[in-house]
Amino acid sequence: MKAADVLASWPAGRKRHGSGPREDSVVSNMQKLRRALEPALRRVFHLYWRLARGMTLGVRGLVLDDAGRVFLIRHTYVSGWHLPGGGVEVGETFREALCREVMEEGRIEIVGEPDLHGVFLNSHVSPRDHVAVYVIRQFRQDRVPAPNREIAESGFFAVDALPAGTTLGTRLRIAEVLDGARPPLTWRPAAEP
DSSP states (O other), rough: OOHHHHHHSSSSOOOOOOSHHHHHHHHHHHHHHHHHHHHHHHHHHHHHHHHHHSSEEEEEEEBEEEBSOOEEESSSSOEEEEOOOEETTTTOOHHHHHHHHHHHOOEEESSSOEEEEEEEEEEOOOOOOOEEEEESSSSSSSOOOOOOEEEEEEEEOOOSSSOOTTTTHHHHHHHHHHOOOOSSBBBTTOOOO
C-alpha cells in the first residue's frame, strides 16, 4: 500500500449494513444526524481548547500486531475509523498521553518503546492543532474492549481490508509507515473537505 495509491483511490470502502431494513434506516438516520452536527461539535470543542490551552497537542498510535494488522477505533461522536489517540493533558508527556489513550480506547498496554513516525499540523480541525503519531509494535491487549460512550467499535484489520469509512488521514499514515515513506507536514491534503 503506497500513500499515492491511497490518495488515488479515495474515497474507498464498502457500505456497512445493519441486520435488516429497519436497522439500516435507524443507522442511516443516526449517521446523517452525526454528520450534520459534527462540524459544529468540532468548532465548539476547539473553541474551548483554544480558550483553555491556546494550542492543542494530540497523539495517535499506529498499533501493528504480529500479523501486520492495524488497530482502529470508531468513535460515537465523529464519523469514520481512526487510529486510537487523543489530547495531551497539561503536565503530561507525549508518551504518557499515548499510553493512556491506547489503554483507554483499546485496552492496549505498550511494553516496548514506540517509534515516532511524525508530528503533523492538523489544520482541517484548527490552525493550532498538532498530532504526534507513534508506531507501536510491542504491546499487550488483555481483551477487546466492549463498546462504550466514546468508542462504538474497535479491532485489528488487515491493511488491505480496512473498514469502510476509514479516514483519509488514517489511511495515509498507515501507508507511510508500511512504505517507510517520509511523512508530510500536514495530517491530510488541504484539498480534502
